Amino acid sequence: MVNIRSLDPSASPLDYYGSELRRLREEAELNQPQLGKILYCTASLIGQIETAKKVPTRRFSEQLDAALMTGGVFSRLVGLVLKSQLPNWFQPYAEMEAKAAYISTYQAQLVYGLLQTPEYARAVLSVDHPDKLDAMVAARMDRQRILEREHPPVLCVVLDEATLRLEIGGPEIMRTQLRHLLGFLNRPWVQIQVLPFTAGQHAGLMGSFNLLRFEDDPDLFYSPSYGGGHMTANPQVIRERSLGYARLQATALSQEDSAALIARVMEERYGHQPGLEVA
Known part of the structure; x- marks a missing residue:
């Protein structure tokens, strides 16, 4: 079953990334399996990233921008996401x-x-x-x-x-x-x-x-x-x-x-x- 867990986009850069991915995917009228086929990845991976359960890579973000024609939105966001994975004190x-x-x-x-x-x-x-x-x-x-x-x-x-x-x-x-x-x-x-x-x-x-x-x-x-x-x-x-x-x-x-x-x-x-x- 597709995971439709709701996210608070303001909770973290990862949550914001996931919510934007879901929003733009739905605007493109694509479901998770369809987007996964375009990106050569599983629908499960799309779902995990949309629900902030998995951290996207820079390569995934670049492919996502190309697939959804977002003008580099996710390539810019992924830097913030990855930085947020560092310990707070670092x-x-x-x-x-x-x-x-x-x-x-x-x-x-x-x-x-x-x-x-x-x-x-x-x-x-x-x-x-x-x-x-x-x-x-x-x-x-x-x-x-x-x-x-x-x-x-x-x-x-x-x-x-x-x-x-x-x-x-x-x-x-x-x-x-x-x-x-x-x-x-x-x-x-x-x-x-x-x-x-x-x-x-x-x-x-x-x-x-x-x-x-x-x-x-x-x-x-x-x-x-x-x-x-x-x-x-x-x-x-x-x-x-x-x-x-x-x-x-x-x-x-x-x-x-x-x-x-x-x-x-x-x-x-x-x-x-x-x-x-x-x-």
């Missing part, structure tokens, strides 16, 4: 991250979200969010779209060596993730360095943190914590952490040596031949 940071001209990050244990593969992200998020895993993975992948812009932000990343050796999701997922990191070598606006275990004590011992710089707004410092995060534009904090980050970059391996270490760990720990000539 959404303000994600909004600022998307506006930043320069992003500098030190990661103590995990690969930075903008550089994660879908499989790696799924393994990470499955620990605390098994009930809404698909939606949260989709939201994390959507964050990465800023790296595909015509003018993407400059991204400087310092990864502790632990991020390479902490096996997230199993060997195959780690092989793919490390290969993905090596794939950024030819992007001039992305710089990836590894802080080796041999560095000893360093400026990142207090944990992961990010620095965001903007063209016209004050710099921001962000540090994650369990179930929350701290963001501030305090000039003294920015000054101290900027200096700390510069020290981390100076202590970390060069980009070339970092790539060599990533490739070596990928081969020795996860049994993969990267096919790269590294020293």
Whole structure:
């Protein structure tokens, strides 16, 4: 039976998306099976999205716009929907991250979200969010779209060596993730360095943190914590952490040596031949 659960469009971006889908589908005089046939998906999927039980993908939204000739309504809406799937405490940071001209990050244990593969992200998020895993993975992948812009932000990343050796999701997922990191070598606006275990004590011992710089707004410092995060534009904090980050970059391996270490760990720990000539 077709699900005709009523929605409050103001309840959430997902509810609004679902109500608009139903309204525009009915205006086009299509039932769920008919629209599903056009989109090459099931009527059940249409029903789940219309009743806010499933989060739409960006590809689905683009196909929907073409099928219903909406002028890009759903392609615009889906960004809000996916952003709403992020934890409430993280959404303000994600909004600022998307506006930043320069992003500098030190990661103590995990690969930075903008550089994660879908499989790696799924393994990470499955620990605390098994009930809404698909939606949260989709939201994390959507964050990465800023790296595909015509003018993407400059991204400087310092990864502790632990991020390479902490096996997230199993060997195959780690092989793919490390290969993905090596794939950024030819992007001039992305710089990836590894802080080796041999560095000893360093400026990142207090944990992961990010620095965001903007063209016209004050710099921001962000540090994650369990179930929350701290963001501030305090000039003294920015000054101290900027200096700390510069020290981390100076202590970390060069980009070339970092790539060599990533490739070596990928081969020795996860049994993969990267096919790269590294020293």
